[in-house]
Amino acid sequence: MPLAASAQDSQVRISGFLDAGVFRGFDGVNQLGTIQRSNLAFSGVEDLGGGLKASFRLSTRFDMGDGLGEDAGRKPFWHDESTVGLEGGFGKVRLGRALSALWAQDWQFDPWSNNNRVASPAWYYWHPLTPSDRVSNNGFAEYGRMNNGIFYDSPTLGGFTLHLSGSAERTEAPGRKAGRGYSASLNYAREALSGMLAYERNGSGDRDVFVAGKYRFGKAAVMAAYDDSRMAERGDKSRSATLGATYQVDAVTFKAGYGRQRFNDDTNQFFALGADYALSRRTTLYASLGHQRYAHAGSRTAVGVGMSHAF
Numbered sequence: 001m002p003l004a005a006s007a008q009d010s011q012v013r014i015s016g017f018l019d020a021g022v023f024r025g026f027d028g029v030n031q032l033g034t035i036q037r038s039n040l041a042f043s044g045v046e047d048l049g050g051g052l053k054a055s056f057r058l059s060t061r062f063d064m065g066d067g068l069g070e071d072a073g074r075k076p077f078w079h080d081e082s083t084v085g086l087e088g089g090f091g092k093v094r095l096g097r098a099l100s101a102l103w104a105q106d107w108q109f110d111p112w113s114n115n116n117r118v119a120s121p122a123w124y125y126w127h128p129l130t131p132s133d134r135v136s137n138n139g140f141a142e143y144g145r146m147n148n149g150i151f152y153d154s155p156t157l158g159g160f161t162l163h164l165s166g167s168a169e170r171t172e173a174p175g176r177k178a179g180r181g182y183s184a185s186l187n188y189a190r191e192a193l194s195g196m197l198a199y200e201r202n203g204s205g206d207r208d209v210f211v212a213g214k215y216r217f218g219k220a221a222v223m224a225a226y227d228d229s230r231m232a233e234r235g236d237k238s239r240s241a242t243l244g245a246t247y248q249v250d251a252v253t254f255k256a257g258y259g260r261q262r263f264n265d266d267t268n269q270f271f272a273l274g275a276d277y278a279l280s281r282r283t284t285l286y287a288s289l290g291h292q293r294y295a296h297a298g299s300r301t302a303v304g305v306g307m308s309h310a311f
Contacts, residue, residue, distance in 0.1 A: 010046040014311075020064035021306020023118055026292060028300075033065035035288065035306045036115045039080050052088045057081050057098075075137045083151065094151040100132045100183035101151070101163035102198040102210060103144040109196065109212035109223045111244040111255040112274065112288070118304040119272040119288035121259030122225070125240035128263075129229040130200060130208035132181060134173035146181055147171075159190035171203035176233065179203040192216045205232030219248040238263045242270075251278045266295035282310045 019036040041059035048054055059080035061070040070079055078097065085094030098104070107113040112120035131141035148169045154162040163185040172178035185198035195213040212225035222245045229238045240261040247254045252275055259270035274288040290302045 010044065012042070012044040014040075014042055016040040017308065017310050018064060019306060019308040021286075021304050023288075023304025023306070024302060025117070026290070026300040026302045031065070034063045035118055035304050036112075036308060037070075038062055038064050041080070050088075052086065054084070054086055055092070055094070056084045057094075071137070071140075074140055075142075079137075079145070081145075085151075089155065091152060091154040096149065097145055097147050098149060098151050098165070099144050100146050100149075100181070100200055101165040101185040102127070102183045102200040102208065103132065104165075105163060105185045105187055105196055105198065106210060106212065106225070108194065109214055109225045109244070110242065111223070111246050111257050112272075116274070116288055118302045119255070119257065119274045119290045121242045121244070121257045121270045121272060124270060124292070125238070125242060125259045125261045125268075126210070126225070126227045127200075127208050127229050128238050128240075129231040129236055130202060130206045132183070132200065132202055133167075133171055134176065134202065134204050134206075135171060146183075159188050161187045161189075163187065167203060173204050176204040179205060206230065207232070221246045236264060252276065253278070263295075268295060269293040284308050 017039050019034055019038050021035040022032050023035055024030050039059050039061045041057060043057040044055065046054045058078055060078055061080045062068060063070060069075060069077060081098045083094040083096035083098050085092060106126060107115065110120055110122035114120055114122040114126065117123060127143065131143045132146050133142045136142040136147045146165055146167050149165055149167050152164040166182035167180045170178045170180050181202040183200035185196060188195045193215055196211065198210040201207040207230055209228040212223065214221060214223035225242045227240045238261060240259060242257065242259040244257040255274040257272040261268040271291045272289065274286060276284050276286045278284050285307050287305045292300045
């Protein structure tokens with residue numbers, strides 16, 4: 001005999017982020033496509049009563065220029081997230097595929113939210129040797145998401161939240177030891193100040209330590225981050241520091257960023273400028289400029305303009 005639910009309230013939502021632009025990449029190629037990431041998501045929450053809720057999220061990512069799934073279909077269809085979970089006074093627990101605890105929180109400390117292939121120092125310098133799973137994208141590395149994972153987000157206590165994630169199954173990359181990946185992030189946010197301390201180890205033994213902070217004053221914000229990313233077996237290491245700032249004048253938000261990376265014995269640098277113009281709460285026009293200086297590969301510059309719409 002089926003049990004009657006104590007409440008029948010449920011909500012299903014369709015949402016997404018659409019981005020397209022014209023840009024010249026660091027490879028010198030002119031193209032039209034995705035400068036930031038585009039996605040389409042289906043999510044829902046059901047009130048189970050007694051302060052308990054069930055939730056799900058299915059999200060796919062794609063390129064607006066040609067309509068193909070991200071990386072021409074190399075990644076899973078529900079690449080962005082596919083989870084089901086429960087939430088209540090204890091926090092929120094999800095099962096499935098999603099961003100690890102580190103990657104789900106770090107974007108707050110980059111002016112471009114670690115989401116701009118032209119201007120974001122974080123895109124190029126954060127966690128370069130520590131993919132969350134080396135083989136989960138049809139045999140290719142996944143920088144950010146865990147398959148077959150358990151994800152936990154705590155309630156906020158005194159401005160602090162704890163985020164945990166781990167793979168329930170061992171992963172094995174060719175020529176690497178098999179293991180279970182895990183990640184933890186302690187975050188603080190109260191009034192003008194926010195910060196983050198995180199650690200991640202993937203199933204192949206590569207590990208990453210990340211610390212960041214941000215301070216807001218009036219229409220401006222400044223942020224800084226330090227990332228230590230290391231490969232287990234070859235011993236490669238990347239230590240990066242990034243600085244960023246934003247300043248809002250009416251509908252325009254100006255952005256600036258700098259990154260410095262020590263990759264083994266080489267020193268690389270990244271300089272970036274950008275501006276967003278908000279046509280509305282959901283629609284933005286933007287311009288981005290990035291300049292890289294590599295120890296052995298010289299200097300490269302990328303520039304792009306685009307439009308994004310959230311719904």
